[in-house]
Amino acid sequence: MRPLDPVRSIKAKLGVLVAVTVAVAAVLPLAGSRLGLDPLLTVPVTVAGALLLTQLLARGMTSPLREMTAAARTMATGDYSHRVTASSRDEVGELARAFNTMAADLEAVDRQRRDLVANVSHELRTPVTALRALLENLADGVVDPDPEQLRTALDQTERLSHLVSDLLDLSRVDAGLRALDAQPMEVRPFLEDAVREAALTGRPMHFAVAVEPSDLVVRADRARLHQLVANLLDNAARHSPAGGTVHVRAHSSEAGIVLEVSDEGPGIDPAERTAVFERFTTGTGAGQLDGGTGLGLAIARWVTDLHGGSIEVADTTTGCRIRACLPEHLPEGAPT
Incomplete structure (x- = not known):
């Protein structure tokens, strides 16, 4: 029983507890006097009743603390599945909710x-x-x-x-390494170099580069951006049929610079388009036998996040198209 859960402050709960105890201590002797009971009997009954009521209310107030203690002991053994009942609205309830969030995060980290x-x-x-x-x-x-x-x-x-x-x-x-050596660079020569490196893998694949305008310039960390493009090209080449074409496009938009890499493979199911950017997720049809590690797209997302941009699987009628958007200016606080 936790009748004081609606009370939003632990101080208010203690006040209610004291008030109820005082009221019981005052009412029981008065009732015993009117009933003609012996005071030697009324006093111990009053004390017992006050203690019982105090124990009942205090137990509900401290039950989240006891649950957290038990859960912390199980977490020390590697079991992060226990959660605390967080129904109260006071500081203890806030602590219980924060504890549950921490337990869920630790469980996710342990699972990863x-x-x-x-x-x-x-x-x-x-x-x-x-x-x-x-x-x-x-x-x-x-x-x-x-x-x-x-x-x-x-x-x-x-x-x-x-x-x-x-x-x-x-x-x-x-x-959490976030060092950036951002410099202005021309997009077309950069993409052409990345495509030439991707072609050295020997896969029977064609690469087509299109940049609009042709003198498009982006301010970014060249090494980090190369990680992004190289992983996207490798992903597209592995899932395209032999003799297929991987299209690499770049253009300017209101959101910044947009880089797109599309292939002619089986594509990605819409339900999996967010999950493919998680570690070791390859998606339906992306087998392990072709050398995929499930880390490339996770690294690509890290690079775009580092530049303050975004990455997604865009809608397309055939194959897979991955679109990365980089802002015109780096986010505040990013070292250059």
Whole structure:
């Protein structure tokens, strides 16, 4: 029972508690006197009644504190599922609600940590297993060290290198690193350089760059922006059919500079368009066998957030189109 929950202040609750106790202590002796009861009996009954009522009201006031103590003990053992009843409106109720928020955040962090270990282990196991099998075959003389076998080993090594680079970027996100070396730069040469690097992967893919106006300039951190574009190009190339075309477009708008990368792949289900920017989320149809780690789009979102911009999966009739918007000016407080 928590009859004092509607009271919005702990001080008011204590006042009500004192007032009720005094009233009981005053009414019971008066009632006993009118009934002709012996005062030696009335006094202990009055004390017992006042203590019982005080215990009843005080127990409801302190029950969230007891629940928080019990929940904190379970959290110390790694169980973050317990929540506190936060129905009161006073300071204790506010504390209980803040405790529940903290418990939910800790539960989410713990779940992300477990998912990180599981997913990284899975991602590392695939190329390591392939490399081990290939090297064992080469060492045993089962296969000859021809260019094809060496290319397979190189591909798996590059996949490992790509995963380690993504994990390094992810650690920078978690560490809250926000240093920016923002400089004005021309968009077209920058995108053409990024496309040339993407073409070096050897995928049978065409890239088309369109910038409007052709002398469009953006003020951004070149290294960070390269992370954004490189991840978008890699994502588009992996999910496009062989011989397909990846379109890279940039134009100026009222919101700032808009960068779009679109492919001819299966696209992303509308229900998953927000989730694909979370870590280790690849979306329906984005398999693990093509080298995707599920970190590229999470890093792309980090870069746009760093510049005070936004990123989304835009509507399109075919394939997938990812749109990143960068403001004309960097957000206040961002170091340059």
